[in-house]
Amino acid sequence: MIGRTESTRVVGLHGAILTALFLLQFILPAYHHGMLTRIMVLATYAIGYNILFGYTGLLSLGHAMFFAAGLYGAGLTVYHLAWPVLLGFVSGVLSGFILAVMIGFLALRTVGVAFMIVTMMFAQAFYLLTLYYADYTRGDEGFVLTQNMRRLALGEWTFNLADPIIRYNAALLLLSICLIACLLLVHSSRGRVLVAIRENEERATMLGYNTFANKLMAMLMSGMMCAAAGAAYGLLFGYVGSTFASIHYSISPLLWVLLGGAATTLGPLLGTLCMFYLVDISSGYTSAYLLFVGLILVLLIVCFPKGILGTIRERRLTWLP
Amino acid sequence: MSRLAITPRNRFSIMDFGPYLLLASLEGLVTAAILALTALGLSLVFGVMRVVNVAHGEFFMLGAMLTWAFTSLFLGYPVLGFALAMIGSPLIVGIIALVAERLVLRRLHYDPEATIVATIGMLYIIQQLALSFYGPEARAVIAPVTFRIQFPWFGYAGYKLLVVGISIFLLLATWFVITHTRVGLMMRATQYDRETAQAFSIPVDRVYAGVFAAGAMLAAIAAVLIVPIQQAHYLMGLDPLLLSFIVVIIGGLGSLKGTMLAALFIGMSDGMISVFFSPTLAKILATLLVALVLVYRPQGLFGEVSR
Numbered sequence A: 001m002i003g004r005t006e007s008t009r010v011v012g013l014h015g016a017i018l019t020a021l022f023l024l025q026f027i028l029p030a031y032h033h034g035m036l037t038r039i040m041v042l043a044t045y046a047i048g049y050n051i052l053f054g055y056t057g058l059l060s061l062g063h064a065m066f067f068a069a070g071l072y073g074a075g076l077t078v079y080h081l082a083w084p085v086l087l088g089f090v091s092g093v094l095s096g097f098i099l100a101v102m103i104g105f106l107a108l109r110t111v112g113v114a115f116m117i118v119t120m121m122f123a124q125a126f127y128l129l130t131l132y133y134a135d136y137t138r139g140d141e142g143f144v145l146t147q148n149m150r151r152l153a154l155g156e157w158t159f160n161l162a163d164p165i166i167r168y169n170a171a172l173l174l175l176s177i178c179l180i181a182c183l184l185l186v187h188s189s190r191g192r193v194l195v196a197i198r199e200n201e202e203r204a205t206m207l208g209y210n211t212f213a214n215k216l217m218a219m220l221m222s223g224m225m226c227a228a229a230g231a232a233y234g235l236l237f238g239y240v241g242s243t244f245a246s247i248h249y250s251i252s253p254l255l256w257v258l259l260g261g262a263a264t265t266l267g268p269l270l271g272t273l274c275m276f277y278l279v280d281i282s283s284g285y286t287s288a289y290l291l292f293v294g295l296i297l298v299l300l301i302v303c304f305p306k307g308i309l310g311t312i313r314e315r316r317l318t319w320l321p
Numbered sequence B: 001m002s003r004l005a006i007t008p009r010n011r012f013s014i015m016d017f018g019p020y021l022l023l024a025s026l027e028g029l030v031t032a033a034i035l036a037l038t039a040l041g042l043s044l045v046f047g048v049m050r051v052v053n054v055a056h057g058e059f060f061m062l063g064a065m066l067t068w069a070f071t072s073l074f075l076g077y078p079v080l081g082f083a084l085a086m087i088g089s090p091l092i093v094g095i096i097a098l099v100a101e102r103l104v105l106r107r108l109h110y111d112p113e114a115t116i117v118a119t120i121g122m123l124y125i126i127q128q129l130a131l132s133f134y135g136p137e138a139r140a141v142i143a144p145v146t147f148r149i150q151f152p153w154f155g156y157a158g159y160k161l162l163v164v165g166i167s168i169f170l171l172l173a174t175w176f177v178i179t180h181t182r183v184g185l186m187m188r189a190t191q192y193d194r195e196t197a198q199a200f201s202i203p204v205d206r207v208y209a210g211v212f213a214a215g216a217m218l219a220a221i222a223a224v225l226i227v228p229i230q231q232a233h234y235l236m237g238l239d240p241l242l243l244s245f246i247v248v249i250i251g252g253l254g255s256l257k258g259t260m261l262a263a264l265f266i267g268m269s270d271g272m273i274s275v276f277f278s279p280t281l282a283k284i285l286a287t288l289l290v291a292l293v294l295v296y297r298p299q300g301l302f303g304e305v306s307r
Helices: A004-027 A030-055 A064-080 A085-107 A112-132 A164-187 A189-199 A201-206 A211-237 A247-260 A267-282 A289-303 A307-315 B014-049 B056-073 B078-108 B112-134 B158-180 B182-192 B194-199 B204-226 B238-251 B256-276 B279-296
Strands: A151-154 A157-160 B148-150 B155-157
Touching: A004 A030, A004 A164, A030 A164, A030 A189, A030 A211, A030 A247, A030 A267, A064 A085, A064 A112, A064 A211, A064 A247, A085 A112, A085 A151, A085 A211, A085 B279, A112 A247, A112 B112, A112 B238, A112 B279, A157 A164, A164 A189, A164 A211, A189 A201, A189 A211, A201 A211, A247 A267, A247 A289, A247 A307, A247 B112, A267 A289, A267 A307, A289 B078, A289 B112, B014 B056, B014 B158, B014 B182, B014 B204, B014 B238, B014 B256, B056 B078, B056 B112, B056 B204, B056 B238, B078 B112, B078 B204, B148 B158, B155 B158, B158 B182, B158 B204, B158 B256, B182 B194, B182 B204, B194 B204, B204 B238, B238 B256, B238 B279
Parallel strands: none
Antiparallel strands: A151 A157, B148 B155
């Protein structure tokens, strides 16, 4: 399928980037150190989104519900039931899985514009539910996970997830796992079926593939990754609130993936990185950062629908996964 | 959209139930009228162009903001300022929509998925510009007429009934244009089959531009009418957008008759459901209903099966 030199290049590139991220923590000043931690967790969210949007061609406008399912699945159990951190994380991912099964069976009956609106409506209902059960979630205000709740006990060691160094490496670990999982998926035969569905679903059906099962698998993987990112976000940064379920957080991963390059493994990371620093730099001059978000969305979709890495792959590095 | 001014204390008292029902239906009628105008704009754009305009709510918000701007120019003469806003706001919003259509949507060749992303971008741009120019305050506008209609139990603002009247007139006018004029014929031909329409020398390109502008103008007019009742605020666009989505989907995507029926149904029930359930629960049920309608009955509850 792919040549030996190509796969060496791909492994080398991804390894180099993960190593660079690992080494960066020793030289970055505290501010950028914290920012990169956040970027890595949210890039994981974007990678999960990209599996469904980039590779399978299903544009969801409601992925904030998976992120929030992870966030609340972890946050509520740790906060109200005093579950240990690791169990809380598992419960977050599991919540994402269950939600993805339900949404998958319903929403995957539709395609195109209807799929976009259905996912948006389900996410809106999820958001309103977090407001409705304000007794537990404290709604918009949210609740804070104290440092005591965020101690990860592994055998004899205890890690304090509020510690910046541990937080950075936990985020890096999550990102690495999801990035490698995405890379493996893309290079597997299943990943190729997903792309085939994206390019022409009827043809994929004619070739004998069960397109529904494959799309559902992509939805589950995407939902679980986004939930894992949400759970990690809550546990690492200690805040759980319903803003993370709002429509704005559904649009963000779309923006990041479009910017970095849809259907590229590294695009989500690059897009999140660029967007965060763009907003950070522009907020030094103006408070109107939403204007930039809007302008970039419009410019991207009109002029560069393939994003940064997508354009690079088209022009030069055709081996980029 | 508008909430009833009845206290929970006398909510279920039998004595008050009749007048209360009357008040609730009047309020529902106002909501339905405004909703019908807004949703008609969304439905037209979707029907003819197959474009889901996520920025529709922002055109509504712009209409409201411009109304405030016009009326504050003529502070001593509310009627004059309002009359000017009735003409000026939709016109300006229409021009903005026209520019957006030429600059963005046309270049995307009206691809349904790309245009959704682009209109989300427009939503952010318009919202941020409104915030930067008008600030975060809610702006009140005085109603151009102040007479009240006295029922045996309560008085009711005559302006609200005027809103219903004007809306019905505008809806009928739109319906007339679509079904009985040459322009309407071109629109319907384009909606039915774009390529064939082009082959019969219908300027499809200009029809698209016109329809997008007209859709935005309908939202703007609805906003002009509602501002004296609600207030103008830069975030006010989200509610009418979601409600219009609900109406257009339940009525059947692209079906004008269905949209009208659904607007009446949703508008009238909006107030009533909120009384018996919490408003949040009502919204949850409505959004879930819409999602399930799209999944199981894509042609809508009132729509016919598409060709």
